[in-house]
Amino acid sequence: MRVLDALKLPSLAGAREVLPGQQTREVMLAHVVDVPEAPRWVTPGTFLLSTGLSWPRDPAALRALGEDLAACDPAAVVLAVPHFFTAFPHDLAAPLAARGIPTLELPYEVPFARVVQEVHAHILREQADVLRRSERIHRALTRAALSGSVTDVAQTLADGLGWQAVVFGRDGQPLTRGNAPDAAAVTGALARPGNGPRDLTGGTLVPVTLRGGREGGVWVAPHPAPGGLGAAPDLAVRAAEHAATVVGLLLLAQHDAEVREARLGYAFVDTLLEGRFTGDPTAQERAARLGFDPEGAYAVGLLVLGDPLPLTAEGFASRERAAQELRQVLVSLQAPPLVSVNLNTVWFLLPEKVSPARV
Numbered sequence: 001m002r003v004l005d006a007l008k009l010p011s012l013a014g015a016r017e018v019l020p021g022q023q024t025r026e027v028m029l030a031h032v033v034d035v036p037e038a039p040r041w042v043t044p045g046t047f048l049l050s051t052g053l054s055w056p057r058d059p060a061a062l063r064a065l066g067e068d069l070a071a072c073d074p075a076a077v078v079l080a081v082p083h084f085f086t087a088f089p090h091d092l093a094a095p096l097a098a099r100g101i102p103t104l105e106l107p108y109e110v111p112f113a114r115v116v117q118e119v120h121a122h123i124l125r126e127q128a129d130v131l132r133r134s135e136r137i138h139r140a141l142t143r144a145a146l147s148g149s150v151t152d153v154a155q156t157l158a159d160g161l162g163w164q165a166v167v168f169g170r171d172g173q174p175l176t177r178g179n180a181p182d183a184a185a186v187t188g189a190l191a192r193p194g195n196g197p198r199d200l201t202g203g204t205l206v207p208v209t210l211r212g213g214r215e216g217g218v219w220v221a222p223h224p225a226p227g228g229l230g231a232a233p234d235l236a237v238r239a240a241e242h243a244a245t246v247v248g249l250l251l252l253a254q255h256d257a258e259v260r261e262a263r264l265g266y267a268f269v270d271t272l273l274e275g276r277f278t279g280d281p282t283a284q285e286r287a288a289r290l291g292f293d294p295e296g297a298y299a300v301g302l303l304v305l306g307d308p309l310p311l312t313a314e315g316f317a318s319r320e321r322a323a324q325e326l327r328q329v330l331v332s333l334q335a336p337p338l339v340s341v342n343l344n345t346v347w348f349l350l351p352e353k354v355s356p357a358r359v
Helices: 059-071 090-098 112-145 151-163 183-190 233-273 281-290 313-332
Strands: 014-021 031-032 045-048 077-081 105-109 165-169 198-200 204-212 215-222 299-304 339-343 344-353
Touching: 014 090, 031 112, 031 183, 045 112, 059 090, 090 105, 105 204, 112 233, 151 215, 151 233, 165 233, 183 198, 183 204, 183 215, 204 233, 215 233, 233 281, 233 339, 233 344, 313 339, 313 344
Parallel strands: 031 045, 045 077, 077 105
Antiparallel strands: 014 105, 165 215, 198 204, 204 215, 299 344, 339 344
């Protein structure tokens, strides 16, 4: 709840702003404070109500009280007038306004109990609405996970929140459509320590963590201006965190599928290189699935890595990255990704129509 929302409540219809403040400040609770040493009882986000009973009359003391209250970061300070004060003292309002804290006058006859009740009822309704929407988005994202598509996850998140969401890969490039920040900004944000949400161009970016590494992120665009349609920021963060988990699971499944597919491809290429390919239906089916033409002519290529033997864990990882990059190159050349690995060497088959120089 924001101050501008509170001012729409029936009990605050007669409130008047004394000095301009930020009415978008969040209201956490409403509290009546009419005791000495008022700042001791004020916490950030308090919608502070007072009759001014314990306020000093000396201008310097009022300024000091205003500065102490401003340091407590209340959402707003409301004074009931006229009674102990005929108007909100300027000496107290000025330090508050300097921090952007709204200062308001409320007719004395309005019961504070009514204000507190309406503010807290509104906050509870908002919290209940966030939980309901969060649950709906959670279920929708879980269903979207069954599609196996990060595009469906991003669209489901955007539909649930009411504004744009984009999924990024580890290189900062968008995996889904949308008006997204540039790759450098994304990679910079993902490089920050921790796995929690972080601000990015006014929106929120939640890292996708997989096996201890950053595999990308889910970005929710800046939410609409106050008073517009859309979800509350805390709902957006909740939903983006769940979407990041779903995206991580999809990427994990995709990675495991790629590993299994690569191993099958390795075994098939090894069979060809060893001259053990046969024309039985199973072999023919596998050949068709991997893009190998038994009637075609192929050159054998070797990519020898500089990693010393025997390979270390880093060496194995380097070899797998090289094999994956080589597969991507072959696909870009419209050649079947027929690749195998052995020690520090990556073997591949190249159709005669593709020049080795292009590889």
